[in-house]
Amino acid sequence: xxxxxxxxxxxxxxxxxxxxxxxxxxxxxxxxxxxxxxxxxxxxxxxxxxxxxxxxxxxxxxxxxxxxxxxxxxxxxxxxxxxxxxxxxxxxxxxxxxxxxxxxxxxxxxxxxxxxxxxxxxxxxxxxxxxxxxxxxxxxxxxxxxxxxxxxxxxxxxxxxxxxxxxxxxxxxxxxxxx
Amino acid sequence: xxxxxxxxxxxxxxxxxxxxxxxxxxxxxxxxxxxxxxxxxxxxxxxxxxxxxxxxxxxxxxxxxxxxxxxxxxxxxxxxxxxxxxxxxxxxxxxxxxxxxxxxxxxxxxxxxxxxxxxxxxxxxxxxxxxxxxxxxxxxxxxxxxxxxxxxxxxxxxxxxxxxxxxxxxxxxxxxxxxxxxxxxxxxxxxxxxxxxxxxxxxxxxxxxxxxxxxxxxxxxxxxxxxxxxxxxxxxxxxxxxxxxxxxxxxxxxxxxxxxxxxxxxxxxxxxxxxxxxxxxxxxxxxxxxxxxxxxxxxxxxxxxxxxxxxxxxxxxxxxxxxxxxxxxxxxxxxxxxxxxxxxxxxxxxxxxxx
Numbered sequence: 001x002x003x004x005x006x007x008x009x010x011x012x013x014x015x016x017x018x019x020x021x022x023x024x025x026x027x028x029x030x031x032x033x034x035x036x037x038x039x040x041x042x043x044x045x046x047x048x049x050x051x052x053x054x055x056x057x058x059x060x061x062x063x064x065x066x067x068x069x070x071x072x073x074x075x076x077x078x079x080x081x082x083x084x085x086x087x088x089x090x091x092x093x094x095x096x097x098x099x100x101x102x103x104x105x106x107x108x109x110x111x112x113x114x115x116x117x118x119x120x121x122x123x124x125x126x127x128x129x130x131x132x133x134x135x136x137x138x139x140x141x142x143x144x145x146x147x148x149x150x151x152x153x154x155x156x157x158x159x160x161x162x163x164x165x166x167x168x169x170x171x172x173x174x175x176x177x178x179x
Numbered sequence: 180x181x182x183x184x185x186x187x188x189x190x191x192x193x194x195x196x197x198x199x200x201x202x203x204x205x206x207x208x209x210x211x212x213x214x215x216x217x218x219x220x221x222x223x224x225x226x227x228x229x230x231x232x233x234x235x236x237x238x239x240x241x242x243x244x245x246x247x248x249x250x251x252x253x254x255x256x257x258x259x260x261x262x263x264x265x266x267x268x269x270x271x272x273x274x275x276x277x278x279x280x281x282x283x284x285x286x287x288x289x290x291x292x293x294x295x296x297x298x299x300x301x302x303x304x305x306x307x308x309x310x311x312x313x314x315x316x317x318x319x320x321x322x323x324x325x326x327x328x329x330x331x332x333x334x335x336x337x338x339x340x341x342x343x344x345x346x347x348x349x350x351x352x353x354x355x356x357x358x359x360x361x362x363x364x365x366x367x368x369x370x371x372x373x374x375x376x377x378x379x380x381x382x383x384x385x386x387x388x389x390x391x392x393x394x395x396x397x398x399x400x401x402x403x404x405x406x407x408x409x410x411x412x413x414x415x416x417x418x419x420x421x422x423x424x425x426x427x428x429x430x431x432x433x434x435x436x437x438x439x440x441x442x443x444x445x446x447x448x449x450x451x452x453x454x455x456x457x458x459x460x461x462x463x464x465x466x467x468x469x470x471x472x473x474x475x476x477x478x479x480x481x482x483x484x485x486x487x488x489x490x491x492x493x494x495x496x497x498x499x500x501x502x503x504x505x506x507x508x509x510x511x512x513x514x515x516x517x518x519x520x521x522x523x524x525x526x527x528x529x530x531x532x533x534x
Contacts, residue, residue, distance in 0.1 A: 020355065024184050027357045035184070035355035039210060039293070060446030062354060062439075063520045 001056050003141060004064040008049035008081055009073030009094075014128030018071070019050040021132055021154060025147040026054040034062040047076060054141060071135050073114070073127070078102060092135045094127070110138050112175045118168055123161075126168035133172030134179075144173065182357040187322045187347065188213035188255075190358050191281055192221060194329035195253045198364040200279070201227035202252040204241040206234060206260060209293040210349035211283035214255040235260040239267025246276035246342075247390035249368065249375025251333055255281040257349075258299050259290060261307065268342055269308025273392035273403065277336035277368070280314070281329065281345040283352040286518050294518025295349035295439055300495035303346045304467040311404050313411050314344040315418060316466040318437045322356035324464070330364055335418065337368040339410050346466060348491065350439045350520065411468070420464035421473050424448060429482035430459035432533055433508075435474065435500045436489045437463050439520060444489055447526035458530055459483075466496070474503035485533045487511040489526060 005022065007015040016037060023033040034053040051064050070085045071092040072078035078091070078098055085091055087106040096115030112134045118127040129151060136147055148169055155162050185193070192214045195203065203222055205215045215231070222229045232238035238254055242264075245252040256264065261282045271278055284299045286292035303316045315335055319325040325347055332343040372382035376390050394400035425448050436444045441462040448458045461477045463470050478486045486508050488497035497512040504510050513529045515521050 020184070023355065027182060027184050033184070033357060036350070037353055039349070039353050059356075059442075060449060061443040061520075061523050062350070063443065063522065065522055 002059070003054045003069070004067040005052045005054075005069045005071065005135075005139075005141075006049060006064070006067040006081055006084070007052070007071045007073075008047070008077030010076075011046050011048045013048070013073050014125070015048055015071070015073055016050050017154070018128040018132040019052045021147065021150050022136065022142065023052045023054070025142040025150045026052075028146055028150065029142055031056060032059050034059050036062045036064075047080075049077065049081070069135070069139060071131055072098065073131060074098065075100070090135070090139055092131065092138075094131060096127075108138075110134065110176060110179055112172070112179055114172075117171050117175055121167040121171050122164040126165055129165050129168040130172035130175070133169040134176040137173040137176040182359050184355050185322060185358050186213055186353065186355050187325050187351040188283065188353070189217040190322050190326050191255065191329050191345070192217035193360065194326040195279070195333075196221055196225050196227070197360055198251065198330040198333040199367075200251045200253050200333065201225070202245045202250050203227065203254065204230050204232055204238045204245070204252070205254050205256065206232050206238050208257045208260045210285055210295075210352045211255050211257045211281070213352070214281070235263035236266070239264035242278050242280075243267050243271050243274070243276065246271060246278040247274065247376055249371035249377040253279040253281065255283065257283050257285045258287050258296070261299065261302065265302070265308040267308075268314070269310050269312060270392045271342050272308070272312035272314070272407065273310060274390050275340045275374070275406070276342070276390060277333075277340050278342045279329070279332045279336055279345070280342055281347065284346060284348045286516060292518045293349065295491060295520060296516050296518065297348060297438060297440060297491040298493070298495070298516050299346065300466065300490070300492060303344055304469070304499075312407055313467050314342050315339060315414055315468070316344045316346055317420070317464060318346045318466050319351060320438055320441050320462065321351065322354065322358050325351055326358050326360060328464075330361060333364060334366070339414065340374070341407075341410060346438070348439050415468040415471075418465055419468045419470050419473070421470040422462045422464060423473070423477065424460040424462065425452065425457065426459040426461070426477060428457040428459065430457040430480065431482060431484050432458045432530055433477050433480075433483050433486045434458060434460040434489055434530075435463070435486065435496065436460060437466065437496065440489055440491050443520060443523055444526055447523040447530065450523055451527055451530060456530070456534070457482075463496075469499050469503070471503045474500055475505060475507075478504045478508045483508060485509050485511060487513060487529070487533060489521070489529075490514045491520060492516050
C-alpha cells in the first residue's frame with residue numbers, strides 16, 4: 001500500500017516543513033518514506049511544492065504525477081494540481097487564501113481557514129502546522145500523538161515557539177473534525 | 180544507530196565525516212550546494228577543514244594537494260564544475276593519489292539546467308580529463324546507497340590509490356529518505372608513508388617521497404601507465420557491483436538502468452508483472468568497472484528477446500551494454516534528459532513496444 005501526498009503553496013508558507021514532518025512521523029512508524037521537493041529556479045514568494053511518499057514496501061519511483069492527496073495552501077496550487085489527484089483522495093483547501101472549492105466531485109474536500117486559525121493561535125507563521133495536523137487528522141496516515149511529538153522535536157532548538165505550534169496543532173485537529 | 184530522515188546531499192556530507200574525511204574543498208553549484216552547507220557547519224566540529232575555492236579549477240588542485248599529502252579528502256560538485264576539475268582529476272589519477280569526487284549530475288551540455296540528469300556517464304567512465312586513466316565510479320539509487328557508497332569510496336580510493344567518483348543526480352541530492360549510517364570507518368591507509376608527501380617527521384621511513392604526473396622518459400611513462408592499467412584490471416576482478424531485479428522469472432525483456440532512473444524502471448516492472456508481463460532489470464552499481472559478464476549472462480537467458488538501456492541521457496551507458504551483449508540480442512535505448520524524469524507509464528509503453 002502506497003500513499004502520495006502533494007503539498008503546494010507559495011515559498012515561505014512552510015509547506016516543505018509540513019511535508020517533512022509528515023514523512024518523519026511516517027518513518028518513525030516504520031514506513032518507507034521519500035520526501036521529494038520541486039527544485040527549479042524558485043524564489044521567495046514563488047510557487048513551492050513537494051511530494052511525500054509513504055509505503056509499506058521499498059519505494060520504487062519517487063516521482064509521482066498523480067498523488068493520492070493534495071494539500072493546497074494557495075489558489076494557484078489548487079488550480080495547478082487539483083486534476084492530478086487520484087479519485088477518492090483528499091483535496092485540502094486553505095480557505096483563508098482560496099475563495100473557491102474544487103470542481104472535482106470524486107474526491108473528499110477538506111476546507112479549513114488555515115491562516116485565520118493560525119493567527120488566532122498566535123501567529124500566521126504556524127499556518128503550515130495547522131494545515132499539517134488538520135490534513136493528518138482527516139487522512140489517518142500517521143499516529144497523531146507521534147506526529148505531534150515530531151512537531152515538538154522539530155522546534156526543540158526554539159523552545160519559545162513550541163507552545164504556539166502545539167496550540168496550532170490542536171486547533172488544526174479540531175478544525176478537521178468539525179469541517 | 181536509529182534511522183534519520185536526511186537529504187541526499189546532507190547525508191553524503193555526514194557519510195564523509197564518518198569515513199574520517201577531514202578535508203573538504205568545494206565551490207557552490209546547484210543541485211549539490213547543501214553538501215557544502217552541511218560540512219561548513221559539521222567539519223570544524225570534527226577538527227576538519229572546509230575551504231571554498233575561488234573556482235572548481237582551484238578546488239581540483241586543492242584536492243590534489245591534500246591527497247598527495249595522504250589526507251582523506253573529498254569534493255562535491257555538479258556537471259559543469261566537474262568539467263572544470265577534470266584536468267586535476269587526470270593529474271591525480273596519474274600521480275596515484277586517493278581522493279573522492281561526488282558529481283550530483285544536472286542537465287547538460289553547457290550550463291544546461293539544474294534538474295536531474297545522467298548525461299555525465301561518458302565523462303565519468305571514459306575519462307573526462309586527458310590520458311589513459313579511469314575513475315572507479317559508483318552510482319547510488321537513493322540516499323541510503325549514497326551514504327554507503329560515499330563511505331566505501333574512501334576505502335576504495337585508498338585500496339587503489341586513485342580517484343573514486345560517486346555519480347548521483349539532482350534528485351538523489353535533493354530528496355529526503357530514511358538513512359541508517361554504517362559504523363564509522365576505523366581504518367587508516369596502511370601504506371601512505373611509502374608514497375605520500377606527509378612530512379619526513381611524521382613517518383619512520385627516511386625515503387623522500389615525490390608525488391608527480393610528469394614522466395619525460397618514455398619507459399617511465401609506460402611503466403606508470405602499466406601500473407594504472409594493472410589497477411583497473413584488478414578493479415574489474417574485485418569491485419564489480421550490480422543488482423538484478425525480477426531476474427528469476429522467464430523475462431522477455433532485460434532493462435539496464437542505474438541510479439534514479441532504475442527506481443522508475445523497478446516500479447514499471449512491478450506494474451507490468453501485474454499484467455502478466457515479465458521484465459527483468461540489471462542495475463549497475465559500479466559504472467566502472469562495468470558488470471560486463473553479468474550483462475552478457477542476463478541477456479543470454481533463453482526467454483529474453485531484447486535488451487533496453489533506459490537512461491536520463493541521450494544514450495551513453497547503452498554503448499557499454501551493446502559491447503557486453505556482444506550481438507546475441509538486439510539492444511534498444513530509451514532516454515530523456517531535459518530534467519523531467521520519465522514516468523513508469525512511459526517506460527511501460529516503451530517496453531510493450533518491444534514485445
